[in-house]
Amino acid sequence: MMNRAELVRAIKHKKTFLCVGLDTDLTKIPEHLLDDEDPIFSFNKAIIEATEDLCVAYKPNIAFYECYGVKGWQSLQRTWQILPKECFSIADAKRGDIGNTSAMYAQAFFDEKVSGLGFDSITIAPYMGEDSVKPFLATPNKWAIVLALTSNIGSKDFQNFTNEMGEQLYEAVINKVNRWGTKENTMFVVGATRGEAFLQIRKHAPDHFLLVPGVGAQGGSLEDVCQFGMNADCGLLVNSTRGIIYASKGKDFAERAREEAFLLQQTMQAELEKAGIV
Amino acid sequence: MMNRAELVRAIKHKKTFLCVGLDTDLTKIPEHLLDDEDPIFSFNKAIIEATEDLCVAYKPNIAFYECYGVKGWQSLQRTWQILPKECFSIADAKRGDIGNTSAMYAQAFFDEKVSGLGFDSITIAPYMGEDSVKPFLATPNKWAIVLALTSNIGSKDFQNFTNEMGEQLYEAVINKVNRWGTKENTMFVVGATRGEAFLQIRKHAPDHFLLVPGVGAQGGSLEDVCQFGMNADCGLLVNSTRGIIYASKGKDFAERAREEAFLLQQTMQAELEKAGIV
Numbered sequence: 209m210m211n212r213a214e215l216v217r218a219i220k221h222k223k224t225f226l227c228v229g230l231d232t233d234l235t236k237i238p239e240h241l242l243d244d245e246d247p248i249f250s251f252n253k254a255i256i257e258a259t260e261d262l263c264v265a266y267k268p269n270i271a272f273y274e275c276y277g278v279k280g281w282q283s284l285q286r287t288w289q290i291l292p293k294e295c296f297s298i299a300d301a302k303r304g305d306i307g308n309t310s311a312m313y314a315q316a317f318f319d320e321k322v323s324g325l326g327f328d329s330i331t332i333a334p335y336m337g338e339d340s341v342k343p344f345l346a347t348p349n350k351w352a353i354v355l356a357l358t359s360n361i362g363s364k365d366f367q368n369f370t371n372e373m374g375e376q377l378y379e380a381v382i383n384k385v386n387r388w389g390t391k392e393n394t395m396f397v398v399g400a401t402r403g404e405a406f407l408q409i410r411k412h413a414p415d416h417f418l419l420v421p422g423v424g425a426q427g428g429s430l431e432d433v434c435q436f437g438m439n440a441d442c443g444l445l446v447n448s449t450r451g452i453i454y455a456s457k458g459k460d461f462a463e464r465a466r467e468e469a470f471l472l473q474q475t476m477q478a479e480l481e482k483a484g485i486v
Numbered sequence: 487m488m489n490r491a492e493l494v495r496a497i498k499h500k501k502t503f504l505c506v507g508l509d510t511d512l513t514k515i516p517e518h519l520l521d522d523e524d525p526i527f528s529f530n531k532a533i534i535e536a537t538e539d540l541c542v543a544y545k546p547n548i549a550f551y552e553c554y555g556v557k558g559w560q561s562l563q564r565t566w567q568i569l570p571k572e573c574f575s576i577a578d579a580k581r582g583d584i585g586n587t588s589a590m591y592a593q594a595f596f597d598e599k600v601s602g603l604g605f606d607s608i609t610i611a612p613y614m615g616e617d618s619v620k621p622f623l624a625t626p627n628k629w630a631i632v633l634a635l636t637s638n639i640g641s642k643d644f645q646n647f648t649n650e651m652g653e654q655l656y657e658a659v660i661n662k663v664n665r666w667g668t669k670e671n672t673m674f675v676v677g678a679t680r681g682e683a684f685l686q687i688r689k690h691a692p693d694h695f696l697l698v699p700g701v702g703a704q705g706g707s708l709e710d711v712c713q714f715g716m717n718a719d720c721g722l723l724v725n726s727t728r729g730i731i732y733a734s735k736g737k738d739f740a741e742r743a744r745e746e747a748f749l750l751q752q753t754m755q756a757e758l759e760k761a762g763i764v
Binding site: 277281285302309315322323335359362365366 | 549550553554580588601602616642644648659
């Protein structure tokens with residue numbers, strides 16, 4: 209359980225706003241782990257232990273667990289159980305459906321007693337609008353992280369459609385979500401490849417946290433993200449996955465992951481200092 | 487495994503285009519089932535046995551399984567195993583993410599050998615565009631059913647945004663998906679409450695099958711859907727959930743479910759006859 213003030217405190221204390229993505233793929237993890245009873249869990253445990261002082265959030269990508277069915281959900285549940293309590297946890301699930309169904313998805317990722325999972329937050333796809341998002345905001349101290357402007361090629365297909373007021377879709381998503389929730393229980397996904405688009409997004413969400421994927425493998429610049437996207441509380445959770453967790457496929461994978469996370473933490477610390485936040 | 491020709495044959499043979507939604511909720515199923523080892527599976531099994539000759543498709547709503555974590559996925563897997571092979575199976579999951587992640591979701595619902603699930607199709611939320619949809623089309627005889635114009639209140643929030651050519655978002659989704667797939671591997675979700683909007687949708691997708699939720703509890707009219715949406719191959723899968731599976735909370739729940747499914751089948755048969763399809 210982590211509220212906004214606690215998240216900001218963690219960022220200032222650890223001098224980092226790094227989120228480590230746990231997109232754990234059996235074809236990419238070191239071979240020596242494949243004989244373990246639960247290789248995905250073994251890998252995640254080593255990565256978490258190697259990086260927990262360098263990041264403030266972990267983001268398991270649910271697809272990478274779901275693709276193994278029941279067994280994958282067991283790995284996800286075990287992973288969630290060892291996520292450090294002082295880190296913000298994100299179920300990267302991109303869910304969203306009509307109201308009664310979104311309420312069930314909220315239960316799946318938030319209600320430990322029923323589902324075995326109690327993440328702090330979940331990522332949401334907003335195509336179906338208000339009643340698809342609101343049920344995720346019904347539980348105190350749980351967060352909805354709504355897709356706004358993503359970093360992938362397909363983001364150009366629909367996210368720049370406009371309404372009669374000239375708002376682009378991603379802007380309208382932000383403005384509508386701001387009526388349904390607050391900066392205390394909503395964030396937005398904005399791809400790191402978007403550079404100056406952060407200026408536009410900050411007009412609509414000056415105080416919100418933004419979850420920023422796309423640094424590293426996808427080509428986004430951490431410096432640009434900070435220049436155009438940082439606010440007085442930092443307001444950024446920058447995710448890195450492949451650059452960290454797949455830095456090595458050898459027995460040194462955790463050590464190498466730590467080195468890559470450390471480099472990012474150092475850059476982030478410099479940015480936080482430059483902005484006078486730490 | 488079911489291709490388009492087989493689906494059309496099933497509709498003509500069974501004289502129905504009913505899809506039964508399996509949104510199985512422990513708080514709504516008969517109490518006498520709650521002592522079973524897997525009440526969700528027991529309920530689904532009884533519903534399937536009572537309705538399989540009256541419908542051509544089953545659509546488990548994944549949220550209703552996922553909300554119970556590992557145990558829910560076991561119920562889902564057991565349910566998938568007993569879905570009649572001559573019925574089209576739909577994982578109503580509303581997934582969609584960047585390319586490598588969508589590929590994992592495709593594996594989760596299509597690749598029985600890895601995940602334990604081998605649905606014919608999955609529902610997709612298209613917010614993230616091309617690379618979020620295409621990976622679901624990579625497996626022969628597997629279908630992506632893409633959200634176009636939904637039946638919920640929130641559908642008014644974003645689905646009518648336009649591009650510079652004046653296309654509405656839901657129309658552009660259809661037109662773009664038509665470039666990525668064919669009528670043999672894609673369908674569109676169109677809410678039954680949309681009446682005459684089906685005319686517009688048929689301009690963009692004359693030959694596709696449409697998955698139509700919203701008849702019954704959500705207030706859509708089956709007659710309107712047929713009048714404005716049916717094509718020469720029927721081209722409709724009309725879903726009903728609550729009106730069928732929760733027709734009774736007593737020991738007669740399966741019998742009552744059959745009665746409700748039968749009423750819908752009779753209306754559908756009349757519509758198919760009226761259109762000269764059977």
